[in-house]
Amino acid sequence: MVNPVEASGVFSLIWLVIALPLAGATLILIGRPLAPALFDRIGHWLAVGLAGASFVLSLVLFIATLGRDEESRQVVQHLYTWFDTGDLSVGMDLLYDQLSSLFLLLITGVGTLIHVYSVGYMADDERRTRFFGYLNLFLAAMLMLVLAENYVGLFLGWEGVGLASYLLIGFWQHKPSAAAAAKKAFVMNRVGDMGLSLAIALSFVTFGSTSFSVISDQLMVTNEGAGGVATSTLNWLGILLLVGACGKSAQVPLQGWLLDAMEGPTPVSALIHAATMVTAGVYLIVRSSAIFDAAEVASTAVVIVALVTIIWGAAISCVKDDIKKVLAGSTMSQIGYMMLAAGLGGPGYAFAIFHLLTHGFFKANMFLGAGSLMHGMNDDVNLKHYGALSRALPVTFVTFAMGYLAIIGFPGFAGFWSKDKILEVAFAESWLVGVIALLAAGVTAFYMTRLMMLAFFGRKRWPEGVHPHESPRIMTGPLVVLAALSVLGGLFTLGGWIEHWLEPVVAIGHAEHHGPLPVWATSVLAVLVVAIGVAAAGFVFGRRPTTTEPTPYLHVPHVEDVVVPPGLALTRGAVATDKYVVDGLMSGGPIALAAIAGELRKAQTGYVRSYALSVLGGTVLVALAILVVN
Numbered sequence: 051m052v053n054p055v056e057a058s059g060v061f062s063l064i065w066l067v068i069a070l071p072l073a074g075a076t077l078i079l080i081g082r083p084l085a086p087a088l089f090d091r092i093g094h095w096l097a098v099g100l101a102g103a104s105f106v107l108s109l110v111l112f113i114a115t116l117g118r119d120e121e122s123r124q125v126v127q128h129l130y131t132w133f134d135t136g137d138l139s140v141g142m143d144l145l146y147d148q149l150s151s152l153f154l155l156l157i158t159g160v161g162t163l164i165h166v167y168s169v170g171y172m173a174d175d176e177r178r179t180r181f182f183g184y185l186n187l188f189l190a191a192m193l194m195l196v197l198a199e200n201y202v203g204l205f206l207g208w209e210g211v212g213l214a215s216y217l218l219i220g221f222w223q224h225k226p227s228a229a230a231a232a233k234k235a236f237v238m239n240r241v242g243d244m245g246l247s248l249a250i251a252l253s254f255v256t257f258g259s260t261s262f263s264v265i266s267d268q269l270m271v272t273n274e275g276a277g278g279v280a281t282s283t284l285n286w287l288g289i290l291l292l293v294g295a296c297g298k299s300a301q302v303p304l305q306g307w308l309l310d311a312m313e314g315p316t317p318v319s320a321l322i323h324a325a326t327m328v329t330a331g332v333y334l335i336v337r338s339s340a341i342f343d344a345a346e347v348a349s350t351a352v353v354i355v356a357l358v359t360i361i362w363g364a365a366i367s368c369v370k371d372d373i374k375k376v377l378a379g380s381t382m383s384q385i386g387y388m389m390l391a392a393g394l395g396g397p398g399y400a401f402a403i404f405h406l407l408t409h410g411f412f413k414a415n416m417f418l419g420a421g422s423l424m425h426g427m428n429d430d431v432n433l434k435h436y437g438a439l440s441r442a443l444p445v446t447f448v449t450f451a452m453g454y455l456a457i458i459g460f461p462g463f464a465g466f467w468s469k470d471k472i473l474e475v476a477f478a479e480s481w482l483v484g485v486i487a488l489l490a491a492g493v494t495a496f497y498m499t500r501l502m503m504l505a506f507f508g509r510k511r512w513p514e515g516v517h518p519h520e521s522p523r524i525m526t527g528p529l530v531v532l533a534a535l536s537v538l539g540g541l542f543t544l545g546g547w548i549e550h551w552l553e554p555v556v557a558i559g560h561a562e563h564h565g566p567l568p569v570w571a572t573s574v575l576a577v578l579v580v581a582i583g584v585a586a587a588g589f590v591f592g593r594r595p596t597t598t599e600p601t602p603y604l605h606v607p608h609v610e611d612v613v614v615p616p617g618l619a620l621t622r623g624a625v626a627t628d629k630y631v632v633d634g635l636m637s638g639g640p641i642a643l644a645a646i647a648g649e650l651r652k653a654q655t656g657y658v659r660s661y662a663l664s665v666l667g668g669t670v671l672v673a674l675a676i677l678v679v680n
Contacts, residue, residue, distance in 0.1 A: 054145060054199075054263060057127035060114050064127045064144050067104050067111075067154060068197060072190035074100035078183035089179050094172075097182035098165045101189055105158035112151050120554055123148060126199055126263075138254055143199035145262065149555045152403060153196040153333060156410045160325040161189045163528040167418050168317040170524040171425065175315075181221060185321070188214035192326040196333055201250045201260040204337075208246065208298070208330065212239050215327050219314040231310035238307040242297015246334070249290035256283055266340040284341055288348020291338050292355065299331025299385045301359045308382060309366070312374040312431075316421030319374055323381040324414035332385065332406055335392040336399050339556040343395055352393030353479075357486050359386035364493040368500070372431045373420045376501050377413070380457065383490060384409050390487060391472045394479050399556040400549045401471040408464035408539040412456035415532035419450035422521040422529065423505060427512070433504040435513060440506040442518035445526045447506050452533035454502055458495040458580050461573075464539030470573050471543065477567055488579055495583030503591045 057064060074097045082089040089096075115123050124147040132142045146154075165185055172178045191210025198204040220232025250260055256279055257265045269279070295301065300308035308328070312319055322328060335342065335352060342349045363382030370376045384405070391402035424431060426443050440447040456465040469491060477484030512518065520526065542548045567575070 053267075054124040054126040054147065055122050057125045057144075057146070060110060061125045061146060062127065063107060064111065064125070064146050064197065065129060067107055067158070068144075068190055068193045070100045070104040070107070071097075071186040071193070074186035075183050075190060078179060078186065082179050082183070093179035094169050094182045097186045098162065098169065100186060101158065101162045101165045104189065104193070105155075105162045108151075108154035108158045111146065112155060115146075115148075115151055123554070132202070137258060138260075140200060140202045140260060142203065143261075144197045144203075145199035146197065147555055148551050149333075149336065149403065150196050152407060152551075153329075154193065156329075156407055157189060157192050157196070157325050160410050160414050160532070161185075161321060163531055164317050164321050164325070164414065164418070167320075167421070167525050167528040168315075170522050171317055171421055172315065177221070181218075181315070184214060184217045184221065185317075188218065188321060188326055192330070195330055199261060199263070201246075201253060201262075204334070205246060205250060208243065208294075211298070211327050211330060212236065212243070215239075215311070215318075215322060218318040218321075219311045221314055221318065225313065227310075228313040231307075231313040235307040235311050238304055239297045242294045242304050245290045245293025245297070249287055249294060252283070252287050252290065256287065262337060269340045269344055279344075281345065284345040285347040288338070288342050288345035289351055291334060291341065292348060292352055295331030295334045295389070296355065297331075298334075299328045299389065300382050301331065301355050301386065301389060302362055305359065305362070305382055309370075309375050309378050312372065312378055316374065316417060316424060319378070320414045320417035320421070323378070323417060324410045328381060328385055329406055329410070332388045332392060332402055335389065336402055336556060339392075339395070339399050342393070349393050349395060352389055353483065356386045356388075356390035356393055357483065359383065360390065360487065360490045361493075362386075364490050364497065367497040368493065371433050373423065373433050373436075373501065373505065374417070374431055376433070376497065377416055377420060380494070380498070381409075381413060383494065384413070384457070387469065387472050387487065387490075390483070391475060394475050394483075396475070397549055398472070398475045400552040401468065401475060403552060404542055404548045405465075405468035405472055407542060408456065408468040408536075411464060411532055411535035411539045412453040415453035415529060415536050416450055416457070418525070418529055418532065419446050419453065422446040422525055423450075425521050425525070426518045428516050430513070430516070433501065435511055435516075436505045437508045437511040438506070439518055443520050445520055445529065449526070449529040449533035450506075451502070452536045454498055456536040456539070458498050458584065459491060459576060460580070461577060462537075462540070464536050466573075467540035467543045470576055473576055474569060474572050477572060481566065488576060491576055492579040492583035495580040496587045499584045499587035500591055503587065508591075 078089060078093050078097060082093060124145070127144040127146070129142040129144065132140045134140075165182070168182065168185065172181055175181065188211065191207050191214050193207070195204055195207025195211060198207060216232050216236040219235050220229050222228045223232075253260055253265060257268050259265065293304075296304040311322065342352065360383050363379045363384075363386060366379035366382070367376045370379060388402040388405050388409070391398035391405065420431075422443065423436070423439065423446060426439070426446070427436065430436075452463070456463040459466045459469045473484060473487055473491070476487045
């Protein structure tokens with residue numbers, strides 16, 4: 051890693067990229083209760099404007115970076131010393147480099163389009179203004195995450211993303227399912243957050259700092275000894291970072307929250323899946339490339355988790371009838387591809403980010419397209435109730451089709467270039483890794499073709515009273531832009547641009563990737579496998595009429611089945627022990643004495659004749675006792 055230079059000129063405004071949406075969230079969430087009429091009228095446009103301003107500034111910074119030489123493209127901005135205790139000093143420092151510059155464009159660009167779309171999608175929601183405040187908060191937190199210069203600052207954004215996702219997933223909290231989904235996402239992410247927090251503590255103990263540049267410099271001291279740090283320590287550090295990444299990016303075994311998160315408004319799903327939350331784990335692994343390059347066991351763990359998730363997510367999408375859950379399972383699988391590339395290291399880091407960018411375009415396109423379908427179908431998400439919608443919603447159909455062609459890897463579309471690059475490094479690693487990744491590409495083509503056929507083709511299966519219609523322009527406009535990006539996103543690979551751009555950030559352990567197959571052969575093989583997946587879906591769903599009956603599927607045990615039942619049993623046992631054992635020991639004696647006293651109190655009637663009779667009875671008993679003794 052090149053040592054960053056101090057921010058100056060336009061780069062002194064880096065902090066504004068975060069501050070603009072954060073100001074929007076603050077103004078809306080605090081100002082709306084004070085002036086509801088004003089903010090209900092302008093609040094959503096205020097949020098859109100500040101998100102757009104953050105994008106414009108990110109674009110200006112990116113253009114300015116292009117004009118600099120390679121040695122001065124990494125810029126650090128020291129705002130203030132956050133805290134200083136013992137040997138640990140943490141600054142509120144921002145790092146703008148080749149990696150964060152791409153994330154800024156994705157987060158603010160796609161995020162702004164989602165804001166614009168939401169103006170139409172949430173038009174009739176009574177709490178729309180608050181929704182836009184949460185959207186701005188989400189952007190600000192993710193921007194903090196990718197701009198932080200150290201792991202502690204990253205953790206601040208990391209937790210902010212968790213908070214914002216909780217607020218947005220459960221936005222329709224009047225629905226018990228939405229409230230439960232928000233809590234589930236929040237709790238499962240805390241498991242991953244424990245891994246990241248332990249990793250931060252271990253990085254301080256090991257390196258004496260949490261700064262990315264300090265850690266990277268120490269690991270570059272020697273090629274073999276990793277700066278004198280024990281390999282076992284680096285492996286543990288990498289595994290803890292992986293645990294954190296699994297939580298945020300919904301990788302096995304912490305993926306259970308992602309499908310339930312579809313309970314939130316559809317723009318939230320698009321923001322989570324395309325530009326913010328689930329990409330955070332990939333960012334963490336790539337940003338920590340210096341550690342993973344020196345930790346072979348941890349890198350292998352990343353590859354294994356990624357391969358399992360690629361297959362798992364694709365299998366889920368094959369059997370879901372809820373259009374948003376099909377896309378959610380797809381996200382799990384596609385993030386798995388990114389994690390796979392990052393785990394393989396070397397040029398894989400650049401290709402992970404390349405696929406992250408193209409995925410951001412076509413997945414946002416398809417999620418917002420799903421929202422447009424729902425808008426025209428009275429909020430019905432069941433694909434079995436769709437059919438023949440290509441003519442009723444022509445703009446949604448064409449734009450969604452662009453995303454479909456991109457995700458399956460149709461030649462020339464964005465996903466074709468980025469996924470093929472991952473397949474190249476996968477085959478260079480081993481035949482087994484390459485074949486698994488290739489087969490998953492065929493499954494992707496199968497479930498996405500199934501979705502297209504159920505939604506847009508075949509016979510009409512609409513319930514009575516449903517009148518499909520196209521969405522307003524404020525919703526279809528962002529779809530058109532994202533569809534264009536789904537087609538043109540592959541331009542990042544021209545001349546190996548993405549590799550050269552990111553090489554200064556992830557150069558440690560950089561190596562050429564020469565697999566057993568030529569590049570063109572890998573592409574041809576991928577296209578053939580995708581064609582087989584498309585043909586299989588066409589054969590299964592094109593030859594027989596689709597029914598409205600739910601699709602049967604085999605329930606596969608996962609982490610919730612293993613953890614939740616024992617956890618509930620343990621909780622119930624602890625409650626019972628506290629109530630009947632602990633409380634019984636502490637309060638059982640007084641309760642017994644009170645019971646005895648209560649019974650004895652019944653003898654105190656207050657009548658003199660009763661007391662006289664008692665005295666007489668006692669006297670008789672005493673006299674009889676004396677006679678017996680004598």
